[in-house]
Amino acid sequence: MPEREYQPEQFEQRWAERWARAEASAPEETKKKYYVLEMLPYPSGALHMGHVRNYAIGDAVARQLRMRGFDVLHPMGWDAFGLPAENAAIKNRRHPREWTLANIAHMREQARRFGFSYDWGREVTTCLPEYYRWNQWLFLKFYERGWAYRKRGWVNWCPQCATVLANEQVAGGVCWRHEDTPVESRELEQWYFRITEFAGELLRDIEKLSGWPERVRAMQRNWIGESHGAEVEFQLRPPGQGSKGAAAVHAAPASLKVFTTRIDTIFGVSALVLAPRHPALTGMLAAPELARAHALQPERGAAPLGVEAEKEGFFTGWHAVNPFTGKPVPVWTANFVLMGYGTGVVMAVPAHDERDFDFCRKYGLPIPVVIRPREKDAEAPADAAFTDEGVLADSGEFSGLDSVEARKRMTAWIESRQQGRATITYRLQDWGVSRQRYWGTPIPFVYCQGCGLVPVPEDQLPVRLPENVPISEQGVANLAGIPEFVETTCPKCQKPARRETDTMDTFVDSSWYFYRYLSPHCDRAPFDAAEARRWMPVDQYIGGIEHAILHLIYARFFTKAMRDLGLCEVHEPFQRLFTQGMITRHGAKMSKSKGNVVDPADLIARYGADATRAYVLFAAPPERDFDWNDQGVEGLYRFLGRVYRLALRHDMDAAGLPADFEPQKSEGTLLRKTHQTLARISQEFESRWHFNTCLAAIMELVNVFYELEPEAGRGIRGEAWRECLRLLMLMLAPFAPFVCAEIWQAWGLEGTPATQAWPRPNSTWTAEDEIEIVIQINGKVRAHLRVPAGSDAAELERRALVLPAVQTALAGRTPAKVIAVAGRLVNIVIRP
RNA sequence: GCCCGGGUGGCGAAAUUGGCAGACGCACGGGACUUAAAAUCCCGAGGCCGGCGACGGCCGUGCGGGUUCGAUUCCCGCCCCGGGCACCA
Numbered sequence: 001m002p003e004r005e006y007q008p009e010q011f012e013q014r015w016a017e018r019w020a021r022a023e024a025s026a027p028e029e030t031k032k033k034y035y036v037l038e039m040l041p042y043p044s045g046a047l048h049m050g051h052v053r054n055y056a057i058g059d060a061v062a063r064q065l066r067m068r069g070f071d072v073l074h075p076m077g078w079d080a081f082g083l084p085a086e087n088a089a090i091k092n093r094r095h096p097r098e099w100t101l102a103n104i105a106h107m108r109e110q111a112r113r114f115g116f117s118y119d120w121g122r123e124v125t126t127c128l129p130e131y132y133r134w135n136q137w138l139f140l141k142f143y144e145r146g147w148a149y150r151k152r153g154w155v156n157w158c159p160q161c162a163t164v165l166a167n168e169q170v171a172g173g174v175c176w177r178h179e180d181t182p183v184e185s186r187e188l189e190q191w192y193f194r195i196t197e198f199a200g201e202l203l204r205d206i207e208k209l210s211g212w213p214e215r216v217r218a219m220q221r222n223w224i225g226e227s228h229g230a231e232v233e234f235q236l237r238p239p240g241q242g243s244k245g246a247a248a249v250h251a252a253p254a255s256l257k258v259f260t261t262r263i264d265t266i267f268g269v270s271a272l273v274l275a276p277r278h279p280a281l282t283g284m285l286a287a288p289e290l291a292r293a294h295a296l297q298p299e300r301g302a303a304p305l306g307v308e309a310e311k312e313g314f315f316t317g318w319h320a321v322n323p324f325t326g327k328p329v330p331v332w333t334a335n336f337v338l339m340g341y342g343t344g345v346v347m348a349v350p351a352h353d354e355r356d357f358d359f360c361r362k363y364g365l366p367i368p369v370v371i372r373p374r375e376k377d378a379e380a381p382a383d384a385a386f387t388d389e390g391v392l393a394d395s396g397e398f399s400g401l402d403s404v405e406a407r408k409r410m411t412a413w414i415e416s417r418q419q420g421r422a423t424i425t426y427r428l429q430d431w432g433v434s435r436q437r438y439w440g441t442p443i444p445f446v447y448c449q450g451c452g453l454v455p456v457p458e459d460q461l462p463v464r465l466p467e468n469v470p471i472s473e474q475g476v477a478n479l480a481g482i483p484e485f486v487e488t489t490c491p492k493c494q495k496p497a498r499r500e501t502d503t504m505d506t507f508v509d510s511s512w513y514f515y516r517y518l519s520p521h522c523d524r525a526p527f528d529a530a531e532a533r534r535w536m537p538v539d540q541y542i543g544g545i546e547h548a549i550l551h552l553i554y555a556r557f558f559t560k561a562m563r564d565l566g567l568c569e570v571h572e573p574f575q576r577l578f579t580q581g582m583i584t585r586h587g588a589k590m591s592k593s594k595g596n597v598v599d600p601a602d603l604i605a606r607y608g609a610d611a612t613r614a615y616v617l618f619a620a621p622p623e624r625d626f627d628w629n630d631q632g633v634e635g636l637y638r639f640l641g642r643v644y645r646l647a648l649r650h651d652m653d654a655a656g657l658p659a660d661f662e663p664q665k666s667e668g669t670l671l672r673k674t675h676q677t678l679a680r681i682s683q684e685f686e687s688r689w690h691f692n693t694c695l696a697a698i699m700e701l702v703n704v705f706y707e708l709e710p711e712a713g714r715g716i717r718g719e720a721w722r723e724c725l726r727l728l729m730l731m732l733a734p735f736a737p738f739v740c741a742e743i744w745q746a747w748g749l750e751g752t753p754a755t756q757a758w759p760r761p762n763s764t765w766t767a768e769d770e771i772e773i774v775i776q777i778n779g780k781v782r783a784h785l786r787v788p789a790g791s792d793a794a795e796l797e798r799r800a801l802v803l804p805a806v807q808t809a810l811a812g813r814t815p816a817k818v819i820a821v822a823g824r825l826v827n828i829v830i831r832p
Numbered sequence: 833g834c835c836c837g838g839g840u841g842g843c844g845a846a847a848u849u850g851g852c853a854g855a856c857g858c859a860c861g862g863g864a865c866u867u868a869a870a871a872u873c874c875c876g877a878g879g880c881c882g883g884c885g886a887c888g889g890c891c892g893u894g895c896g897g898g899u900u901c902g903a904u905u906c907c908c909g910c911c912c913c914g915g916g917c918a919c920c921a
Contacts (some may be wrong), residue, residue, distance in 0.1 A: 003872090214836080215835090215837070215915095216836095218835065218836060218916095219835085219836080219916065219917085222834095222916085222917065223917085225920065227920070227921080229921080258921085259920095259921070261920095262921075273921095309919075311919080335919090336919045336921095337921080338920065338921090341920045341921080345921095346921045353921070354919085355919050355921075358919090359919095425920080427920055545915085545916090548916085549916090618856085618857070619844060619845085619857090620845070624837090624838085625837095625838090626845095627844075629843075629844065629858065631858055631859070632844070632857075632858060634858085635858055636857085638857095639857080641871095641872090642872095645872090684848095687848075690846095690848090692844090692845070692846085692857095693845095693847095693848095693855090695856080695857090696845085696855065696857075697855090698856095699855095699857070700855075700856065706873085706874095772852090776851085778902090780902095781852050784852080818901090819851095819901050819902080821851070825851055825852080828901090829901050829902095
């Protein structure tokens with residue numbers, strides 16, 4: 001009879017359909033819960049290899065956990081709002097909703113074809129009103145708490161698009177759609193989330209996230225950027241009569257606040273420097289000077305920025321009084337001072353800060369030294385700032401103190417005078433959530449002439465996106481251009497009013513979607529509190545490193561905010577985080593423009609889903625980047641064919657190995673190898689997830705099956721052979737579910753491997769009775785020795801010394817030293 | 833500049849506690865099967881040197897040192913590649 005060939009296209013589709021139809025199993029309260037989550041994809045059109053890797057990892061884990069008896073939650077959804085839909089609308093004159101939903105349908109079908117074991121009954125699509133309604137609801141709750149607010153701020157503006165751009169839509173200082181159009185900065189009123197209120201907790205709780213990669217924790221610490229220092233108030237003194245600032249004096253503040261981490265250097269201040277867009281300048285400078293100040297601020301993204309940029313500024317004519325010395329210092333404005341950090345004003349201490357040094361030297365400001373090295377004979381650098389800790393000099397009553405101690409005393413001093421205080425500043429800024437875009441969640445507010453800003457009442461949610469919108473070459477009109485949407489009545493006074501036309505950043509959608517999976521059809525609340533108590537936190541989150549900062553901080557922020565609102569109880573959403581590596585091809589990130597894309601659909605057509613999934617797991621450890629190898633998939637295809645043919649050459653029954661089974665020689669070999677492989681794989685799932693080595697181990701096992709196959713039914717009795725073959729199928733199932741299910745069925749067994757319990761390695765079979773010991777002479781392997789497994793070190797030494805190879809090497813000499821390690825080796829040291 | 837990864841055969845990689853470096857796979861070479869090819873099955877293979885050969889010797893995990901009987905693994909100092917951040921006061 002001709003052997004059945006491995007033709008996955010003949011059975012994968014059938015199983016995929018069966019699995020897609022399967023009802024999700026009812027929650028089993030008696031089992032321990034495990035929530036496995038993969039980052040939800042943007043429905044760009046089709047799955048790409050990055051998705052396949054992400055989901056192959058997650059699915060292997062979810063499948064194995066189910067076999068181990070956990071009640072596994074493994075959902076999937078779609079991050080369906082966002083700009084590409086509008087881009088596509090322009091290109092195809094197709095409504096973003098249609099385009100998005102069609103993509104979702106296709107990608108869902110692809111995910112099913114891959115056999116990813118999602119609970120499709122929980123699917124969430126963020127662009128549907130059933131979902132974004134709860135974005136709006138949460139937005140209103142945040143507003144009530146003061147966590148959502150409006151503020152004027154500087155934003156990226158494209159004059160061609162006539163809209164605000166998100167930072168990531170600006171590359172090299174130009175608009176992503178108009179490469180010849182420089183992006184401008186504009187001051188606009190925008191909606192913000194007060195994430196900074198949680199900055200301290202977000203930072204502190206990073207320490208609790210022991211199941212996260214250290215790399216991601218470090219990135220988040222940096223991003224939040226906590227600095228301990230002090231705020232110090234400097235009284236302002238106007239310029240003399242007739243000088244350039246005089247006209248504006250009446251509108252200037254009486255004082256300026258400075259943030260510094262080095263209050264110990266304050267006796268060395270030679271100027272105060274304001275950010276060019278500091279609001280105080282408006283009252284301090286006449287119009288021409290104000291324009292000059294604004295011109296100092298480089299447009300966003302316009303090179304050069306950062307440390308390479310030349311420091312430029314000018315004297316405002318004003319002075320400020322140093323509260324410690326009582327002496328005035330000139331007030332300047334300069335391009336290197338950031339408005340978004342601290343107070344937007346710095347005290348320039350050129351002797352002890354590199355930036356201030358560069359700046360003051362350029363403009364001829366004095367450079368007084370107030371910190372000297374702790375070591376008496378050490379010299380501070382003559383032509384650079386001395387930024388280390390040291391001993392204070394020329395600092396009045398504080399002279400002679402160590403800078404660490406001085407900071408405490410000087411902070412206390414300024415606090416007692418009520419001209420400053422200890423404070424903590426964060427690099428993290430409030431999250432600007434306004435987008436002037438159509439394809440997003442409408443922000444649920446109304447502007448009324450009489451009542452002002454009015455939140456849309458909860459019972460009127462959702463504020464729906466209007467469906468009939470004009471689509472032209474310029475794109476989809478934003479909401480401001482749709483009168484039917486804008487014109488409404490005030491919820492308070494019922495008079496005509498205008499709707500807010502900004503939509504929300506799509507990061508809002510992805511900040512809480514994993515709660516929605518818990519009760520996707522709940523219509524009383526974003527999610528059911530009881531379900532959240534059962535399932536949260538997510539036990540294992542899996543996704544790309546590119547979300548290490550934004551998404552993962554926003555999601556942590558939402559969890560803390562929702563906790564404070566009483567919606568959930570956890571402090572952190574993700575217990576463990578796994579960041580998978582990138583797949584490159586020919587050394588570069590896959591992209592259409594480079595023409596180096598591998599399409600998962602082609603791979604399925606040629607090799608099937610199992611081989612594709614298995615290759616992606618086999619090519620490298622999952623956290624590491626790897627370069628795609630076209631022939632690699634073929635190797636896994638061949639391997640699965642080997643398994644398939646091997647399995648179907650033998651029949652099967654449901655009986656296990658008898659408890660009193662006494663293995664003969666080859667049976668022992670096979671049982672040992674099988675159980676050793678099982679032990680390795682079981683351990684890998686609970687530790688590093690190096691599935692590449694799991695598959696390698698299974699390949700080794702299959703090679704042993706092939707070697708021993710001639711003995712099947714003779715030297716290896718049927719019950720031993722079948723036992724091992726069955727275990728092989730269970731071990732392979734999380735990585736290649738289709739072929740294992742197919743074989744299982746062909747054997748006539750009940751269910752599929754996925755419905756079986758994960759087997760336990762039996763130590764009776766894993767134990768070796770005889771082991772090989774390495775014999776070294778001066779650390780180099782010179783012989784091998786087979787000994788009974790239990791042999792102790794003395795026994796090994798005795799047996800090693802009489803070996804011919806050792807005798808020859810000794811040539812009559814006595815070894816200087818012999819190291820014998822039971823179970824490992826004997827090393828004989830001979831000194832010449 | 834700072835932070836984080838990484839560097840092992842022609843290639844992807846393995847070696848989980850300091851104990852045989854290169855498992856497993858790709859590519860390659862040889863053989864079996866075949867009229868032939870594909871598919872399949874089996875065998876070989878880090879480099880250099882010596883030997884007809886079985887085999888033997890030396891070198892070898894980015895580089896230089898150190899600890900140790902023994903180092904891919906631990907310590908010190910460097911080099912290279914990739915990623916992130918970067919005037920954050």
